[in-house]
Amino acid sequence: MKKYIPNILTTYRLIFSLFIPALFLTKHYYLLSILFIIALLSDAFDGYFARKWGVVSNYGKIVDVLSDKALALLSSTTLIFKVSKLFIITLVLELVISIINSISYIKTKSVDNHSSSIYGKVKTWFLFITLLIGVLTLKYNLDVLLNIFIVITAIMQTLTAYNYYKENKKLK
Numbered sequence: 083m084k085k086y087i088p089n090i091l092t093t094y095r096l097i098f099s100l101f102i103p104a105l106f107l108t109k110h111y112y113l114l115s116i117l118f119i120i121a122l123l124s125d126a127f128d129g130y131f132a133r134k135w136g137v138v139s140n141y142g143k144i145v146d147v148l149s150d151k152a153l154a155l156l157s158s159t160t161l162i163f164k165v166s167k168l169f170i171i172t173l174v175l176e177l178v179i180s181i182i183n184s185i186s187y188i189k190t191k192s193v194d195n196h197s198s199s200i201y202g203k204v205k206t207w208f209l210f211i212t213l214l215i216g217v218l219t220l221k222y223n224l225d226v227l228l229n230i231f232i233v234i235t236a237i238m239q240t241l242t243a244y245n246y247y248k249e250n251k252k253l254k
Contacts, residue, residue, distance in 0.1 A: 175239035
């Protein structure tokens, strides 16, 4: 059974991501906050368990990336309308990173030849924390903290995009 846990966690994150707009629109902010935290934890544990138990799979590699992007893009898009227009920055930069990564996958025709850099991992955590602060801002006044994290996240996204671009240029 434990060999399925990493993929279950990853799949949860993908499915949850699809419900983000509905939870925002129906103003279920408390439920959204709880499920969002669970989604962030699932991102931390899915890869850890897969490596620890030796159950890394192509499904997990692909769906993990899709889940992260779906969570980031759908959350950013929704938060633009509900919390702050500054989320346009995180949305655009995440789209740029997605395009660069897609070109890399097309060039190599493999998920095995692409790994996240330390920039990507740190960027993802800053982005997810920023999105969580955005979700919490729906209930609490966290605007100053949110703006600080949006700036830090944008810097990390820019560094990540540049790093991935440089790595992509080396691929044949």
